[in-house]
Amino acid sequence: MPRTNLNDILIFMAVVDAGSFIAGGQAMGLSRSAAGKAVIRLEERLGARLLNRTTRTLGLTDEGRVFYERGLQILASVDEAEASVGGQSGMPRGVLRLTLPDAFGRLVILPLLEKYLRTWPDIQVEMSFTDRLADIIEEGFDLAIRIGAAASDSRLASRVIATYRTRLFASPSYLAARGEPRDIDDLAAHDCLIFTSRNQRQGWRFRGKGSSWIKAQGRSRLRLDSGEAIRDAARAGLGIALLPDFLIAGDLAAGHLRQVLPELEADDTKIVTLYPDKRLLEPRIHRFIDLLVEALGQERSGARSSP
Structure with a gap:
């Protein structure tokens, strides 16, 4: 045939x-x-x-x-073959396909694209803004940006590109109506806005005495799968939220949200890139990760590998 x-x-x-x-x-x-x-x-x-x-x-x-979708895999294989000859110093070209969290993608990553596209004129970018955890390989993405999720798939490599402080916040109206919690035990009497995805709920834990971790026993009547939706729910007075700095800076300055229990130390929120684990990484992916690290901060320890 x-x-x-x-x-x-x-x-x-x-x-x-x-x-x-x-x-x-x-x-x-x-x-x-x-x-x-x-x-x-x-x-x-x-x-x-x-x-x-x-x-x-x-x-x-x-x-x-x-x-x-099979055609995308073929083109990716061609790009990888060219990268194996030209090396990682080759000129980035082709289509960079990204999946990234909605709020973080629009607030933090989207403004960085102007420099990337201006520097590499042969690059096109396709972005999927979703808090759903896409299957990177099956769905043909070059790169995923995740909040607090390292690579659990042996086919993927990961790299930490930024770390943000995470703290508790609530609206002035909620605190006026329900009172302000005095300690971690008081959270049990409050409505806590919890992130959930694929039936997995985010647990709240805070550092106690002797560097041990204590789980908060807050009540959860409203659970959402979007960090931005959790922030909006907190602004609307629906409960207390555990949110990273990048998501609440404007609301804090405007007085829409107030920090709750500032003495509690929560886990930092790590921003991680995930990408197919290859011996050679295509220049378009390699250069984009370099840009993220440069713009968002130094790479932290704990990454499985770096491009």
Whole structure:
């Protein structure tokens, strides 16, 4: 059976990325008609429809989605092969695909992209803002940024890029209505806003005497899977929240939130990058991690490996 024309695969992927035959064709230096014919050839060769076409929209079929994801893996392998020849000092190019927490991504990471894109003009970036823990390899991401999560998957490497203080906060209205807790035991009588994801709840613990850790026994009537939503709930007077500095700086200065039990020392919030564990890391990933470390602080100990 003759091999599929690889250029047809690239045209198909360009059409999907652009969302239309016109833009996808232009990205490949082709007309709309030529791009359409290339996709039709590919579908006929595979014996499956890859795209659902209407006069207004263009969408992937289930078969098309699987084929597109495999195409991403092929392109990643090509990039890795080039990196193995050119070394990590090679010129970054291609598409950097990121998954990152919603609030941290928009507040901290998004402002850093201007420098990255300006420095490396051959780079494109696709970002997925979500507090859901995506499967990096299965979903085709180059890099994930996680809050407080090291690599538990043997296929992944990790690197700590920043550390933020984490403290308890509540709104003045909540404290006026419910009273201010005097010690850690008083949290049991308060509504605590807890982060939860995939049925796993965040535990609150604080350093006690002799550097031992004490778990707080707070009541939780409202649980959320978004750090920004927890902050907003605290601002609305719905309870006490355990939040990192980067998320509350503006609210603290404006008086929307007040620190609670400032003498309690909580775990620091570590910001971690996770990426497929490879002998050589593609320049686009390597340079982006370098930028994060430079902008957000020194790398801390405990990372499994560094690029």
